[in-house]
Amino acid sequence: MTGLSNATLHKLPPEVLTPVYDRKSVFVGIAHIGVGNFHRAHQALYIDHILGRDGQKDWGIAGLGIRQGRREEERAEAFHRQDGMFTLTEFAPDNTSTIRAVGSVVRYVSCLDGYEPIIAQLADPAIRIVSLTITEGGYFVDGEGHFRLDDPFIAGDLKREVPESAFGLVTEALRRRRESGAGPFTVLCCDNLQHNGRVAQAAFCGFAEARDASLGAWIRENVSFPSCMVDRIAPSVTDEDIRRLDKESGVDDLMPVYSEDFIQWVIEDKFCAGRPEFEAVGVQMTENVEPYEQVKLRMLNAGHSVLAFCGLMLGYRKVDEAVGDARLIALLERFLNDDVAPLLSPPSDINLAAYAAQVVHRFRNHAVGDQLERIASDSFSKLPVFLGQTVHELIRKGSDTRREAFALACWAECECGKDGKGNPIEISEPAATDEQKAVFKDSNLLAVFDLPMFEGWGIADCQTFREMFRHYRSDIRSKGPARVLSTL
Template identity: 35%
Template sequence: MTEQTPTRLAPEALRHLPATIQRPAYDRDRTRIGVVHLGVGAFHRAHQAVYIDDALALDPDWAICGVSLNSRDVRDALRPQKGLYTLALLGQTPQLRVIGALREVLAARDERERVLGRLSDVDVRLVTLTITEKGYCLSAGELDFEHPDIAHDLANPRAPVSAVGYLVEGLRRRKLQRLPPFTALSCDNLPDNGGKLRRAVVAFAQRLDHDLACWIAENGAFPRSMVDSITPATDDALRSRVAAELGCVDAWPVQREAYAQWVVEDAFCNGRPPLERVGVTLSNDIAGYDRAKLRLLNAPHSALAYLGSLMDIGTVAQAMATPVLARFVERLMREAIAPNVVAPRGFDAARYVDAILERFRNPAIQHRLSQIAWDGSQKIPVRLLGTIADALAAGRPIDLLCLPVAGWLQFVRRQARDGVALTDPMNEALSQVGRRATGDAAQDVEAFLGLHGVFAPLATDVRFASALRDAYAALGDGSPEAVATALASAG
């Protein structure tokens, strides 16, 4: 007896799904592609595409053409499914939802002209991007004309390979057709993402055609944005669970925590989806939201990473299940960080802290502290030292804020003692200081403060140095027991 091939997720399978599975709340056949998304990876499909899926129930003109700039994998997985895929929301009660917003999936390396055709289609009015920071081909925040992809595209502008090259060629074709430009919306987590994208696109166009560059600068739009949602990688366990619950195979489901945030600058040039009706925050202070996230979310993450690692704890959820650490982190957020955050208008810091704490406690998200601990030399200055500097300027106490910084120093010392390399661009310098550390707070802290790439200009502030020495001494030998005692006694 031959084994039957499992049914594949496809439009005709939707009506046979169990009633517990949420499915598109609109007629997909009546939708039109109005969005091109560059970088159709897991985060986009778990985040922006879900908002657009909700928006399509209100306006059918904003379905998505997803473009993979380098890989064929997503196209090959989802094209047989007509773009359908499953989102697993990870919470106390996990939920599955089939997303229908992705009407077309293209692989740019094979289908360049189809991609450019979409970018110059009159129905397409919005191009969104999740290509990671390296995809913008920047150097010191500006377009790197020496980057191989940019050099290629300048020499072959009608056959681009970079995101910037595709945007400029698409806009050039629209100008020739007397079509208005599309809005280009960066959804990558880099500061001033829209500003960086605008400058890169205009600079590239300027090298090719001065009039085109002026037309883009005068008529185009590049809103800033902020996105947030933890999106673990798809694994075989997810695929098996989805297949069992759907009763059919999904080649590439995605998963994320239930929480999601998308803040967008309301600066579009050619219409937009009804984003404000599907949970998107429209604001002209994206920098304020970025700052709040950096300080109220990312800084406590780092605190959990270093203090929790010293306590031999594995994940964020396990750290939050450790009462002494959970209490300290909540105090850190409410008493030491929130008062030093200049929040955007309408931003409720207390509710934001509540939401973050709930996210941290979510046992369905296995966010490893060891991974969050990477690149401390890059993260500590922007996540914690800026808040400390603001607190000092305002005359506020910094003792709670210094404990996670001291935790990082103790973490570096422990890794160096154990001969474990740090995942950090300053590994060599940090490890040298860590190996020389003896546990004497005055000597060790003075040596670490000598790393001016991390601590300047706070390194010369006697108030900071004193508080950091006290915090370092309180952590003792950095053992789980010493750290727990220091946290219990904090403040």
């Protein structure tokens, strides 16, 4: 197999699409924090298309790795050896695929070399957009929209001379840009959060104001924080996946990524320092992202979560396996069409029935085979965003909440570490403390609703919902999840 680098691009197999632009002529204009699988399968691909257009060579990406650890060591080494390139395989539901070498990440700066080079990159006047994918739980903003200054990591970062958090690094870079006259850049949050632009503004301005009130005021007045909605399924990549993808591509890639063929990006058109020609490559630019965001978070992401927890309890580990179960498909379709859709106000170009059908169709993509444990992880951050408003509105209207109660009962049982067949389940909860995780083993099956994540759901005052949940949890244990599901 052929290795991947600038020098080997002309040697790659003919079925591998390569950049249509000269990478040597590309300049960095975007810095991205969190260069994980999703970013590489989504934003980096859009920028790859943009760089192929005339007059757009100033929008190359500088990837920034800010989290210490083995994963960062491997990623930094791979980016170095492969000149920032990687292969992306897009799988369609009909089993066809497209393989391309993505070249938009033209530089990678790792915290392994210290945090000062990262600040210097952000402070470079050429940087006009700083984008982020740092997970839903990575912004330290509470339910009231306040930045959590008392978090130990944030409190420690405020004291460091050279900060290490995304908020500290960006704040310090903006301080230097203000002093040098380089001016602000746009901060573009690409994580699955409601009103993610506002969340990002609360986080970055909250940190900056705690460090320097005048700097915080300058950032609030001059830096743009557009909201955006991102959509593409990009699973985790295992060592086995690497071997499979490299064999299919004929490329010896240290960090290949794969995804479904569906992709969408909707961005609020609010950029203080200019932007690429996003609309020329299919990005939807709008003045109001919220309707798109609402549909995606509460249908696709919530549907993913419902399927993940219920599917895991039934013993499945992959999405395509779970949607092969007619009982789970019936649950998912009723959830999307009967529970969620009537509560939404979609944009004029989205038909909710068609959207729901498309969600199920995307989940059936066998070649993608996303991992249910991956989707289920970080539920303390995800569930309030994906499911909280739906439960709140259903309870307020006095509507049927059986499916939501059952899904949450499955979630609580999954958090105990075993599926309905007694097999282990591994779910990562980085936003939860050990004390919070212990609540799932409490003899009081309703104790989970005392967790802060359920504030605002309306469950505390709804005895009907609480009793349904307790009943489902108890029956899952005594009768098994399949039998309980059949009653729905």
